[in-house]
Amino acid sequence: MKERTITLDHGSGGRATHELVREVFARAFDNAFLGQMNDSAVLQVPAGRIAMSTDSYVVDPVVFPGGNIGSLAVHGTINDLAMSGARPLYLTAGFVLEEGLSLALLEEIVEAMARAARDAQVAVVAGDTKVVPKGKADKIFINTAGVGVVPEGLELGGQYARPGDVVLINGTIGDHGMAILCTREGIAMEGEIQSDSAALHDLVAELLEACPQVRVLRDPTRGGVATTLNEIARQSEVGIRLFEEALPIRDDVAGACELLGLDPLYVANEGKVLAIVPRSVAEKALDVLRGHPLGRDARLIGEVTDRDPGRVVLCTRIGGHRLLDMLRGEQLPRIC
Amino acid sequence: MNPSGERGLRRVRVQVDGIVQGVGFRPTVYQLARSLDLAGRVRNDSEGVEIEVAGPEDRVAEFLRRLPREAPPLAKIVRMDVEERPYSPVDGFLIQASERTGSRTTLISPDVSICDDCLRELFDPHDRRFRYPFINCTNCGPRYTIIRDIPYDRDKTTMVSFPMCPACRAEYENPRDRRFHAQPNACWECGPTVWLEDPEGRRLAERDAAVRETIRLLSEGKIAAVKGLGGFHLAVAAGDEEAVARLRRRKIREEKPFAVMFSSLEDIRGVCRVSPEEEALLMSRERPIVLLARRPEPKPGCPPVAPSVAPGNRFLGAFLPYTPLHALLFRDAPYRALVMTSGNQSDEPIVTEDQTARERLRGIADAFLFHNRDIYIRCDDSVVRSARGKPRPIRRARGYVPVPVVLREPGPTVLGVGGELKNTVCLTRGRYAFLSQHVGDLENLETLRAFEHTIDHLKRILEVRPELIVHDLHLDYLSTQWAEARTDLPRLAVQHHHAHIASVAAERGWNGPVLGVALDGTGYGADGTLWGGEFLWVDGARYERLGRFSRLPLPGGEKAIKEPWRMAVAALWSLAGEEAERVHDDILSRWPERQRRVVLRMLQKGFNSPLSSSCGRLFDAVSSLAGLRDRITYEGQAAVELEQALEPDSGAYEARLVKEEDLWVLDTLPLLEETVRDVRRGVRPGLVSARFHNGLARAVVRMVEILREETGLSAVALSGGVFQNVYLSGKVEQELEDRGFEVLVHQEVPPNDACIALGQVHVGREYLKTLT
Ligand SMILES: [Fe+3]
Ligand SMILES: [Mg+2]
Ligand SMILES: [Zn+2]
Ligand SMILES: [Zn+2]
The missing domain is CATH 3.30.420.40 (ATPase, nucleotide binding domain)
Known part of the structure; x- marks a missing residue:
């Protein structure tokens, strides 16, 4: 039997579109707002400050160990909201589909997306679908936008790191990026490297509840831990020291990085949060993180100093101080 | 006939530029003039040395002829302008006090290995400096590494904390003394001293006993951190395999060969083949490490070199003692060869401060031989090879820096920040390009600090402000990023191999277009790919990839x-x-x-x-x-x-x-x-x-x-790290010459990325020319 695929008709706005929305999207996301099928969703929002965020997802491959582009699109935007301390409430989803995309694959992606949203207790309240001719997109692109509400009195931001603070992370580094790369490049490692893609708002809420003194939360996605910390170091005009010994890196991830010539500190994560907190609450914060399923491998990986403002320095096992700078463009060798 | 018309009599004013201060130049002038019975005066000024002599025409001419040839060993005369003056009789010959005004255009001397006179006194039991580890004179001793600022006077050096005793001061003030105005002049009475510590900071011995105890520890196979001229060395007996292997383990240096300091040239000859040119390099006052071919079978009686010194290596980096302290460490010692490697951990810059040494070398050294003459400027040992009888620098530092590369013509001040690995920086003033000592690989914090310190120091002692900063095309080089952060100055990005070729042209004083062959590792190319085997047409600020x-x-x-x-x-x-x-x-x-x-x-x-x-x-x-x-x-x-x-x-x-x-x-x-x-x-x-x-x-x-x-x-310039390979380089040079090419190769600066900064400033100055 011939596989059913997306055709240009599905994007025409006509019957095929309606069918697709009803059969695939509405069924999966099933909620009152979507069910109304109006031009926009009208939402009840609690009083206080609102956080908004949007992100587009274009990952290749669209399905990878530990998730697919759908679950990733939900986790990513939820995490962006969570990093400002917000409790995520609603998401929208926009799809750009390439003509010829397998309908079964689309269903798989949308279902994963719906499941991720349900698990996170966030509703997908509006959506859009476009189909482009073959070759004008790569299978499927998804944009998600989200709103959340920020609790009273919370003031988080990359500019708030202070000398004497410490840097915490909720688990291992580089998992998502290496899961994607190994799948895409067809590189078999001994075990399969799983993406860490996960929604962090729950973990973050527990952390903020226990330690309202938290100063910075950031998800080290593109560019990895090194790039994110560089941004913070510049915003706060502080130096950041990372301890090589303390970095949690899975053996298979380290091995794959080694083979491919990549530095795990520059590899993307999708279920990690970097938390900068005053040293006085570090122990407590670590306890909270470790008590959550997404933070079992939480560690203190670095500290904030007044030395070398704007720079991130890796204190190596042998006592050296390697500069971890912000890379521009592709990683071209600097060795002559 | 002289301008004054007085038959047979002549008076001239001579302006001498170059390294002519603090090197005993004025006493030499004085003595030469006196020996010819000429009258006049000599003084230091902001430009160098100014001389006036008057007397019979033939003897004035002889004075002018002999002066450049009889200049003291450390002097480097770059220019000598002679100006005729109306004759008038003058009495006697005067050494006048220094002129302190004007721009700081005099050149600073590099550090110089101990001279024969000082060496003789060092081991003369009747000399008041018998076994004094800091003996020096105007012909030898520390310079660049102890100078904080200019003019070069004792109070601007790290010798400031050692007021001279009457005996030393008398020497210092006597124009006829070998120590006349020798700024680091010192003795047991008044000068710096040495002491030995264990890793816990306990003093084991002081003064001469410290040296003797160090010898004893070394002969037992212990590792000693020895404070030197431009930084700490880690020393260990070169013949003791177990000790050398221990040093490798502790220093986390797997296979990179160690350099060996031998007690004498004869001992080096026993282990390596030494050509006349290589001998000249070994014995030169710069005293670099010279890469020599090892004899397959060492001569009988020569000092043993343990396998771990240079594993599987047919070459050996050998050098000779260059400070009095080194000479003392070999005196009456049971060993005749010491591994002397830079005191640092793996890729960090060589340690210069006592406290840093205590912290960073603690796990490596069994004992620390300290001294209290501070090192102001870090300077590694220089490394050089001999290629077709000419020096081919591999690392240019102690002994050579800060002697400038003399450019073809004066021009605006430009700063080149160099590459990423083997970084050096370069600053120009007038006709001079001051290429810094080896800074290192810009990948760790300490090296970055050294990079910044070196730039600041050069700017200060040269008293210049660059009009332009030149950097590499590679955006991720730390030197590039540093340059980009200097938003107050115009910047120019220069392609890596363009800079390589420009550096040879600059060094060789070449003018006009040249074919460039850059055989190199990798450098960022103008097309976004990595270059490194390039044939270029280069003409100053312009180049084309052919x-x-x-x-x-x-x-x-x-x-x-x-x-x-x-x-x-x-x-x-x-x-x-x-x-x-x-x-x-x-x-x-x-x-x-x-x-x-x-x-x-x-x-x-x-x-x-x-x-x-x-x-x-x-x-x-x-x-x-x-x-x-x-x-x-x-x-x-x-x-x-x-x-x-x-x-x-x-x-x-x-x-x-x-x-x-x-x-x-x-x-x-x-x-x-x-x-x-x-x-x-x-x-x-x-x-x-x-x-x-x-x-x-x-x-x-x-x-x-x-x-x-x-x-x-038909002119070809060769540069790039591959030209450290003397076999390939020699073949290419020879065959090109045989075919009638004019071949330009590096002799003063290394062909590796240490030359990038020089090439950058050359291109930068040519670029500024095109703007006007
Ligand atoms: Fe190069
Ligand atoms: Mg995002
Ligand atoms: Zn001397
Ligand atoms: Zn004295």
Whole structure:
């Protein structure tokens, strides 16, 4: 039997579109707002400050160990909201589909997306679908936008790191990026490297509840831990020291990085949060993180100093101080 | 007839520029004038030294003739202007006080190895400086490393805390004394001293007893941190295998050869072959480490050199004691050779401060021989080879810095911030280009600080403000980023290999267009790919790429540079493509299956495998294919070992020259093909190496001939790290000269990336010219 695929008709706005929305999207996301099928969703929002965020997802491959582009699109935007301390409430989803995309694959992606949203207790309240001719997109692109509400009195931001603070992370580094790369490049490692893609708002809420003194939360996605910390170091005009010994890196991830010539500190994560907190609450914060399923491998990986403002320095096992700078463009060798 | 018309009498004013202060120049002038019975005066001024002499015409002429020749050893006369004055009688000859005004254009002397006179006094029991570790005079001793600011006077050096005793002061003030105005002049009474500490900071011994105790510890195989001129050394008896191996372990230095300081030239001769030119380098007052070919069989009676000193190496970096303290450490010692390696951990800059030494070298040294004359400027030992009888610097630092490279003409002040590895910086003033000492690899905090400190220091002692900052095209070089952050000054980005060629042109005083051959590791190219085997047309600020090596992918980026076996796989892949696994299975199976599979996969998909026309990477590929080196533990190791393995052979692998669009390409695939064929036939690595070298040299020369026909240029400049290879360099130079080319090669600065900063300032100044 011939596989059913997306055709240009599905994007025409006509019957095929309606069918697709009803059969695939509405069924999966099933909620009152979507069910109304109006031009926009009208939402009840609690009083206080609102956080908004949007992100587009274009990952290749669209399905990878530990998730697919759908679950990733939900986790990513939820995490962006969570990093400002917000409790995520609603998401929208926009799809750009390439003509010829397998309908079964689309269903798989949308279902994963719906499941991720349900698990996170966030509703997908509006959506859009476009189909482009073959070759004008790569299978499927998804944009998600989200709103959340920020609790009273919370003031988080990359500019708030202070000398004497410490840097915490909720688990291992580089998992998502290496899961994607190994799948895409067809590189078999001994075990399969799983993406860490996960929604962090729950973990973050527990952390903020226990330690309202938290100063910075950031998800080290593109560019990895090194790039994110560089941004913070510049915003706060502080130096950041990372301890090589303390970095949690899975053996298979380290091995794959080694083979491919990549530095795990520059590899993307999708279920990690970097938390900068005053040293006085570090122990407590670590306890909270470790008590959550997404933070079992939480560690203190670095500290904030007044030395070398704007720079991130890796204190190596042998006592050296390697500069971890912000890379521009592709990683071209600097060795002559 | 002189201007005043007085028959037979003449008066002249002589302005001498160069390194003429603090080197005993004025006493020499004084003595020469007196011996010729001439009257006049001499004084230091902001430009250098100003002399006036008057007397009979013939003797004034003789004075002018003899002055440059009889100048003291440390003087370097760059220019001597003679101006006729109306004659009027003068009485006597005066040494006048220094002029302190005007711009700071005098040159600072580098540090100089102990002179024979001081050495004699050092071991003369009747001399008041008998066994004094800091004996010096105007002809020798520390300079650059102790100078905080100029003018060069004691209070501007780290000697400021040692007021001279009456005896020292008398010498210092006597124009006829060897120590007249010797700023570091000191003695047991008034000067710096040494002491020995254990790693816990307990004093074990002081003064002379400290030296004697250090000798005892060294002879027992202990590792001593010895504070020197430009930084700390880690010293250990070179013949003691266990001790040397311990030093390697503690310093985390796997295979990079250690340099060995021998007690005498004769002992070096026992271990290495020494040509007259190499002897001259070893004995020079710069006292660099000289890379020498080892004798297959050391002469009987020569000091033993343990295998771990330079594992598997046919060369040895040898040097001679250059401070009084070194001389003392060899006096009556049971050993005659010491490993003297830079006091640091792996890739950090050499330690200069006592407290840092206590902290950073604690796990390495068993004892610390300190002294209390602070090191203000870090300066590593210099390293040099001899190539066709000429010096070929590998690392330019102590002894050579801050002697400037003299440029063809004066120009605006420009700062070049250099490359990333083996970084140096360069600042110009007038006709001089002041290339800094070796700073190091800009990948750690300490080196970055040293980089910034060096720039600040150069600016201060030269009293200049650059009009332009020149940096590399590579955006991720720390030096580039540093330059970009200086928003108050205009900037210019210069392509890496353009800078390489410009540096030879600058050094050799070349004017006008030149063909450039840059055989190098990797540098960022104008087209966004990595360059490193380049044929350029260079004319000052302009250049054009005329040809290049064919490209190889670098599977894993920097990883491919650290693991030459990846380059071997890349070569096999380039030869056979998808068939590689089948056709070259015998060679590929040398490497673990999973790793080579991943690398092949990366090559197939082009993942993290940037393309490069690098010549250095070609060496890496051949070194690994020949079975010599799969992973390196120090930069350039695979290429170094390929050169060292070479056994003379007349064979030569063929490369192909083809024109692709506008660019000539030196296609190395046929050469790699022949390499693989020989390897497969079991040809010895030494012969593979020879045929590869010969073939490569031949192809480069043929390319240059083609380019001469196309451009009409017959001057060729050679630069890039590959030209540290004296076999290849020698062959290329010789064959080009035989074909009538004028060949420009590095003699004052290294061909590796230490020359980039000099090339940058040259291009920068030419660029500024085009604006006006
Ligand atoms: Fe270079
Ligand atoms: Mg985002
Ligand atoms: Zn002397
Ligand atoms: Zn004295």
